[in-house]
Structure formats: C-alpha cells, structure tokens
Amino acid sequence: MHPEIARIQSMLDGEGYVADEALATSVYLAIQLRKPLLIEGGAGVGKTEVAKVMARALDADLIRLQCYEGLDATTSLYEWNYQRQLLHIRMLEHSEVPLEAKEREIFSESFLLKRPLLQAITHDRAPVLLIDECDRVDEEWEAFLLEVLSDWQVTIPEIGTIKAKHVPYVVLTSNRTRELGDALRRRCLYLWIDYPTFEKELAIVRRKVPGVNGQLAGQIAAFMQFVRRAKLEKTPGLAETLDWSAALIALHRGHLDREAVEQTLGVLFKHRDDATLMRTQWLDHLLRGVEEVEREPVPWNQETINRVAERVLPK
Amino acid sequence: MMSEAGDLTTHVVGFCRTLRGRGLTVGPKEAADALRALAAVDVSNRRECYLALRAVLTSRYDDLAVFDEVFWEFWNPPVPRGTDADQPPPDLPALAADGQTPALLSWLDEALQTQGEETIPAYSPVELLTQKDFSAFSDDELDEVSRLVVAIARRVATRLSRRMRQVRRGHLLDLRRTIRHSLRRGGEIVELAYRKRRIQKTRVVLLADVSGSMDLYSRFLIQFIFALQHALGQVETLVFSTSLTRVTDALSESDLRAALAQVAHTVPDWSGGTKIGQSLRTFLTRYGDALLTPRTVAIVISDGWDTGDIDVLEEAMGELHARAGRVIWLNPLLGSPGYEPICQGMRVALPYVDVFASAHNLDSLRRLERHLALRRR
Numbered sequence: 001m002h003p004e005i006a007r008i009q010s011m012l013d014g015e016g017y018v019a020d021e022a023l024a025t026s027v028y029l030a031i032q033l034r035k036p037l038l039i040e041g042g043a044g045v046g047k048t049e050v051a052k053v054m055a056r057a058l059d060a061d062l063i064r065l066q067c068y069e070g071l072d073a074t075t076s077l078y079e080w081n082y083q084r085q086l087l088h089i090r091m092l093e094h095s096e097v098p099l100e101a102k103e104r105e106i107f108s109e110s111f112l113l114k115r116p117l118l119q120a121i122t123h124d125r126a127p128v129l130l131i132d133e134c135d136r137v138d139e140e141w142e143a144f145l146l147e148v149l150s151d152w153q154v155t156i157p158e159i160g161t162i163k164a165k166h167v168p169y170v171v172l173t174s175n176r177t178r179e180l181g182d183a184l185r186r187r188c189l190y191l192w193i194d195y196p197t198f199e200k201e202l203a204i205v206r207r208k209v210p211g212v213n214g215q216l217a218g219q220i221a222a223f224m225q226f227v228r229r230a231k232l233e234k235t236p237g238l239a240e241t242l243d244w245s246a247a248l249i250a251l252h253r254g255h256l257d258r259e260a261v262e263q264t265l266g267v268l269f270k271h272r273d274d275a276t277l278m279r280t281q282w283l284d285h286l287l288r289g290v291e292e293v294e295r296e297p298v299p300w301n302q303e304t305i306n307r308v309a310e311r312v313l314p315k
Numbered sequence: 316m317m318s319e320a321g322d323l324t325t326h327v328v329g330f331c332r333t334l335r336g337r338g339l340t341v342g343p344k345e346a347a348d349a350l351r352a353l354a355a356v357d358v359s360n361r362r363e364c365y366l367a368l369r370a371v372l373t374s375r376y377d378d379l380a381v382f383d384e385v386f387w388e389f390w391n392p393p394v395p396r397g398t399d400a401d402q403p404p405p406d407l408p409a410l411a412a413d414g415q416t417p418a419l420l421s422w423l424d425e426a427l428q429t430q431g432e433e434t435i436p437a438y439s440p441v442e443l444l445t446q447k448d449f450s451a452f453s454d455d456e457l458d459e460v461s462r463l464v465v466a467i468a469r470r471v472a473t474r475l476s477r478r479m480r481q482v483r484r485g486h487l488l489d490l491r492r493t494i495r496h497s498l499r500r501g502g503e504i505v506e507l508a509y510r511k512r513r514i515q516k517t518r519v520v521l522l523a524d525v526s527g528s529m530d531l532y533s534r535f536l537i538q539f540i541f542a543l544q545h546a547l548g549q550v551e552t553l554v555f556s557t558s559l560t561r562v563t564d565a566l567s568e569s570d571l572r573a574a575l576a577q578v579a580h581t582v583p584d585w586s587g588g589t590k591i592g593q594s595l596r597t598f599l600t601r602y603g604d605a606l607l608t609p610r611t612v613a614i615v616i617s618d619g620w621d622t623g624d625i626d627v628l629e630e631a632m633g634e635l636h637a638r639a640g641r642v643i644w645l646n647p648l649l650g651s652p653g654y655e656p657i658c659q660g661m662r663v664a665l666p667y668v669d670v671f672a673s674a675h676n677l678d679s680l681r682r683l684e685r686h687l688a689l690r691r692r
Contacts, residue, residue: 002357025356025366032355033348033371040376069609082490089494093501103498139608176376177637179604182340185374192376 004028011057017049018196018204026191027054036149036170038185041193043175044237050193051130051171058169061127065116067136073144077154079113107158117148118162126166135174139181146184196238198225198302204238209245218300219256220245222293225305226286229313230278233271243267256290258283285313323358324350330389334372337381341372361390519550520606520639522598524617526556526589551606555594561602591621591660592628599634613639618648619661629663636667649673 001009001021008031009024019027027050030037039047055062065076085106092102114122120129131145148154152164172188174180196204202221205212212220224241236244244267253260261283269275278286289312296304331346352367365386373382492508553561595615599607607613613635621628636642644664648654649672656665665671 001360002355002363005356005363021362022366022369025363026370029352029355029367029370033351035348037370038374080491080494082494085494086497089498089501099498103495106494106498138610178609179375179607179638182374182604186340186342186345188374189370190373190375190378191370192379 002028004032008057012053015053015056016208017046017053018200018207020200023050023191023193026189030054030171030189031058031169033189034167034169036172036188037191038172038174038180038188039191039193040174040176042195042235042237044239045193045195046238047173047193048130048132051128051132051173054169054171055128058128060125060169061123062130063116063120063123063127063168064130064132067131067133067141069136069138071137071141073141075115076117076141077115077148078118078156079115080107081111081113085111109159112156112159118154120168121148121152121154121162121164123168124165127168129168129170131170131172133175134172135176135178135180142181142184146181146187149184149187195228195235198222198300198305201225201238201241205241205245208242209249211249212245213254215255216248216253217245219290219294220248222290222300222305222308223256223261223286225302226289226309226313227268227278227282229309230282232269232274232277234269234274236268240268256287258287261287281314288312323353326390327353330368330385331372333385333389334382337385339372339378339381340374345372364390518606518608518611520602520611520613521550521552522595522613522615522617523552523554524556524589524591524615525554526620551602553598553602555589555591555598557590557593559594559597559601589617589621590623591617591619591664592625592631593623595631595635596627599631599638603634603638607635607638609640611639612641612643614643614645615664616645616647618646619644619656619658619664621660625659625663628660629667632664632667636669641669642667643670643672644668645672647673 005021005024005028008028009019009021012019012024012027026037029035037050039050041047051064052062054060088106088111089102092105097105112118116129120127134142134145137145149170152167153161155161172184198221201224202217205217205220206214209217220241224236228235244264247264247267248256248260251260251263262279265275265279269278289308292308292312293300293304296308327349328346331341331349335341348371349368352371353364356363356367358364368386369379369382373379489508493504493506496506496508497504550563551561552563553559632642646656646661649656656662656671
C-alpha cells in the first residue's frame with residue numbers, strides 16, 4: 001500500500017473511524033488531486049463522519065454547510081450585517097463625510113457576515129468544507145455551487161471579486177433523495193459507502209461502545225446484519241447500531257433477549273411501520289438467527305451470517 | 316503494472332473509452348484525472364490502482380458494477396490471486412453485445428408461462444403492432460377538454476412554490492436594498508424594499524398506458540395529454556405498453572389531428588400488452604435524472620394490469636415515489652361502481668401513490684385539478 005494511504009488509514013483509525021482501503025484511497029486522492037469528494041450511501045453509514053475525521057487528520061478546520069430545500073446564495077455565501085449597518089449610519093448622521101464614502105464604508109468587509117462558503121474561501125489555512133446532504137438543495141443552488149467549486153472565487157457586487165487564498169478540501173454527502181446533476185458529479189471523486197460488513201460492524205461496536213462485552217457486541221452486530229435484510233422504510237445504519245448498543249448498555253443488558261429488544265426497538269426503527277413489521281413478523285426469526293450464529297464455530301464472519309440468514313430469515 | 320509511461324497513458328485512455336462506451340460519463344478530463352490519480356498511488360499494486368481509478372472514473376452508484384466488470388475485463392485477463400507483477404498488455408476486449416440475452420430469455424419464458432395460468436383480461440405479451448386511426452373525435456368533446464385543461468394548466472403554472480408560499484403573510488423584505496435606499500435619506504428608513512417571489516412552474520411527467528386493456532380510454536388520455544402539453548411548457552409525455560416511448564416531441568405539433576397520427580406512428584405497439592413495471596424502470600433509468608425533481612408531479616395513467624415481474628413494478632414505484640414530488644395514479648376503472656383495486660399490479664403500486672383517482676370522464680378530469688398543486692411531503 002502506498003505509505004500515504006496507509007498513513008491516512010491509520011490516522012482515520014486513530015480518530016476512531018474504522019476505514020477500509022477504498023475510503024482511505026478516496027480521501028488520499030481527494031487531498032492529492034484537490035478534487036471534491038462526493039460520498040453517497042444509505043443514512044447512518046458514516047458519510048458525514050468522513051469529513052470530520054478528515055479535518056482532524058489534516059489538522060484543518062471543519063466548515064459545515066448543512067443543505068436543505070430552499071438554501072440560497074445569501075444563506076450559504078454571505079449576508080450584510082444589517083443591524084450594524086443601521087447603527088453605523090446613525091452614528092455618521094451628523095458627520096461631514098460625503099455620501100459615497102459612507103456607502104463605501106458600510107459595504108466594506110467589516111460589515112460582511114461570512115456564511116460557510118465564503119468562510120471556506122477566505123480561511124487563512126485550507127479548511128475542510130463539508131457540504132452535507134447536498135441532494136436536498138434545488139437545481140439553481142447546485143449550479144451556483146458548481147460555479148464556486150470550479151472557480152474558487154465569488155463576486156460581491158459592493159466589494160468586488162474575492163479569490164480563495166487556499167482551495168479548501170471539499171466533501172459532499174448525498175442520501176440520493178434527488179439525483180445530483182452530471183456536471184457536479186463529474187467534478188467530484190466518487191465514493192459509495194455501503195452498510196458495513198459483519199466484521200466491520202463488530203469492530204466498530206467493540207471500539208465505540210464503552211462497556212460492551214464480547215458476547216453482546218457479537219449479538220448486536222449479527223442482529224443488525226439480519227435486520228438489514230428486511231425490506232424497511234428506513235434501514236438502520238451504523239449510527240443506529242451505536243445508539244442501540246448504548247441503550248442496551250444503559251439498561252444493563254449483558255446479552256440480547258426478547259425483552260431487551262422490545263424495550264429498545266424505538267432506537268432502531270424510526271418509522272412506525274418498520275417497528276410494527278419487526279415486532280410482529282421478524283423478531284422471532286431475528287432472535288433465532290442470533291442464537292444460531294452463537295452455535296456456529298468462531299470466529300464468526302460475514303459468511304457465517306449469510307449462511308444463518310439463508311436458513312432462518314423469512315424470504 | 317505497466318513498464319512505460321507512454322503505455323500507461325494509452326491504456327488508460329483506452330480504458331476510459333471502454334467505460335464511456337458502457338455509458339459512464341467519462342471524458343478527456345476524467346482520463347487526465349485518472350492519470351494524475353495513478354501517478355499519486357503505487358501503480359504496481361493492482362488493488363490500489365483499482366480503487367484510485369474507481370474513485371475518479373465513477374460518479375454514481377450504478378456506475379460501480381459496470382466499472383468493476385470493465386476493469387477486470389480490461390486490465391485483468393484472469394490471473395491467479397497474489398501475482399500482481401508483470402501483466403501482459405491488455406487487449407481492448409470486444410464487448411459482449413448479447414450479454415443480456417440469457418436473462419431476457421428466461422424472463423420471456425416466465426412471462427409466457429404465467430400467461431397460460433392466469434386469465435388477465437386484455438393482456439398480451441406480444442406487441443400487437445396495431446396502427447390506430449384517431450380521426451374520429453367529436454369536436455364539442457375536444458373543445459370541452461381543451462378548455463378544462465387550459466384552466467388546470469394555468470392554475471398549476473402560476474401556483475407558487477412552497478418556499479415562496481411560506482412568506483406569503485409578509486412579503487420578503489429586501490434588507491440590502493432597504494438600507495441602501497435609507498442612506499440617501501440620512502439613514503431614515505422611509506421605504507421598504509421587497510424581494511419578488513419567483514414563479515416556479517410545476518413540472519409534469521405523464522406516463523400513459525396505451526395497451527389493449529386501456530384501449531377504451533386512450534382517446535381521452537390523448538386529448539388530455541395533448542392539451543396539457545400546450546398549456547404548460549414543462550410537460551413530458553411518455554407512453555408505454557410493452558415498451559416505453561417518449562412522445563413529447565411528437566405531441567408538440569400544433570394540429571391535434573396531425574399530432575395524434577404522429578404518435579400512433581411513433582408508437583409501434585399501440586394497444587399491445589402491458590409491462591408497467593418494466594416500462595417504469597426504463598423511464599427511471601433513461602429519463603429519471605433529467606425529469607424527476609421534488610417539483611415534479613408524476614402522473615401514471617393505467618389500469619394496473621401488469622403481468623411482468625411484480626417486484627420490478629413495486630421497486631420502480633418506490634423509486635418514482637421517492638424521486639418525484641408527487642405521484643398521481645389515474646385508473647379509469649375506478650369510475651366503475653364496485654371496483655376494488657385488487658389486481659396485483661395495482662395493489663403493489665398503491666402504497667407509493669399519493670393520489671389515486673379516476674380518469675374515465677370529463678368530470679373526473681376536472682376533479683384532477685386540485686391534486687396537481689404540489690405539496691411537499
């Protein structure tokens with residue numbers, strides 16, 4: 001492995017992120033080629049986390065832009081500090097300063113409120129810019145973003161053109177609620193993060209959940225692998241696994257049983273239909289699956305899971 | 316991996332071209348990035364090259380499978396694991412054009428078998444290739460429909476987008492301009508400047524079933540589609556039976572008669588059987604990216620008789636529901652008393668439908684109007 005990729009992987013690892021080679025390579029290339037990294041995948045697989053960890057690994061600041069429908073240039077780029085401007089005008093009311101000078105003054109940089117994109121551009125060290133859930137914005141804003149990503153400069157009518165001092169490292173995440181345009185995609189490196197394998201999930205649970213014992217960790221990881229085979233409105237991701245584990249620990253559960261699962265079902269399933277489907281049709285199979293896995297020879301791996309799932313789970 | 320840089324460049328370019336041939340958006344810029352990426356990794360490590368090229372050359376989930384396939388075909392005439400060293404220079408693989416045949420054949424077999432067992436009315440797996448003559452419309456009917464549809468279209472077109480509706484109570488204050496104006500009056504705010512709301516038209520994608528089981532209603536549909544097309548600039552019309560055809564352009568003819576003749580001409584299997592799921596899937600793959608946005612209202616007009624793979628239909632409907640702002644399903648049978656949507660196709664589709672309505676007469680079309688205003692979930 002390229003030493004730099006290995007370094008990034010161990011760095012991500014050191015930050016508590018269990019990264020596979022694909023992820024490390026993509027992060028490395030995003031840094032090397034200075035191209036934005038577009039990360040897609042189901043909810044809760046750790047897309048956002050990549051940017052956070054990347055910032056820590058690069059020792060750079062993280063600037064986050066949370067996208068939503070209706071996000072526009074004003075809220076993402078800059079706005080004038082109107083209150084300050086008004087106050088300033090008041091103060092200048094009786095001065096002899098000519099009008100043009102007053103105007104120039106209140107539309108100067110000190111009255112500018114920098115929103116994430118402008119912050120990222122004017123930062124004195126290259127930051128990591130996280131554009132989260134960028135599938136939620138509308139096409140106009142996507143076009144605007146594309147422009148910023150290609151030129152790394154923005155024009156503010158009152159001030160002029162501001163060019164980036166340092167090109168930020170950009171991470172975009174998307175849940176695929178809307179397909180992003182080709183132009184934006186082509187500008188980015190692409191990384192798809194799948195739901196974790198059994199091995200990876202087990203490693204993460206062990207690592208991230210304080211106080212979890214080996215048996216419970218194995219049961220949780222196996223249970224989650226089985227759950228994801230159901231057709232759900234919202235398949236629980238890693239984030240849910242961790243929340244659920246924490247909930248089980250908080251309830252002092254040393255192992256999985258029906259009661260423990262039923263008590264904590266709400267942590268895993270955020271959709272009422274999902275919770276009902278699980279409780280009424282899947283729970284028995286899931287618990288039997290976990291039992292059967294435990295009868296399999298150790299170490300358990302994805303193949304163990306697949307084998308048991310084939311045997312136990314509803315088709 | 317490769318001995319000389321020149322070789323590598325040639326191969327990477329060839330590889331990119333192959334990917335492009337398989338439908339990936341890979342151009343010269345991506346090829347250049349691929350070379351830069353390879354320069355940044357250890358080219359003697361095949362896995363690393365694979366990951367680097369994948370990061371640069373794919374841009375969506377659906378690309379991944381294609382990429383894998385092409386990568387192994389192109390760079391890797393099967394070599395035992397662990398021998399990463401010298402590789403023979405890869406040949407440009409001849410693409411297997413008939414790669415899909417087995418799947419297609421088994422699917423066809425299945426379709427033919429199920430036909431024997433079930434007696435679903437008016438379904439035929441064979442494209443009937445019927446050429447229809449649409450010249451028999453009565454003129455008052457036409458006028459009435461056109462008038463109604465123009466009314467519908469006008470309402471939808473001027474309806475404000477949700478974002479702008481939120482600020483309807485007070486107009487949107489433009490502070491920047493307000494302050495600028497106030498400066499001229501010594502900082503006194505005399506006039507308030509407002510931002511204007513933008514008018515955002517709803518996009519409509521119309522997916523009309525023109526198979527045999529829908530024959531009775533096809534006249535209506537065509538009139539409806541045609542008028543809608545003219546009143547809104549942003550209507551896309553696609554018709555399907557056993558396959559899907561985009562007829563937007565054909566319907567843009569200004570003369571209805573000519574337009575209908577043209578559509579019948581463009582759609583060879585008019586009044587053939589139905590493959591709803593298959594057709595929707597084709598629509599999503601081919602046109603989904605371009606046509607579906609949260610501001611799109613997708614209208615499907617069909618009776619739901621589908622003997623294709625029901626899972627395909629369900630999955631396609633799920634995706635359509637997720638990607639469009641609203642899904643309206645018009646089923647002319649809903650107009651007949653006592654009709655229950657129990658046929659399998661209709662049953663799996665219903666959970667993904669926001670509005671289920673009839674379209675069997677003018678009244679039902681008129682009622683459709685209120686469903687077209689797009690409320691986001």
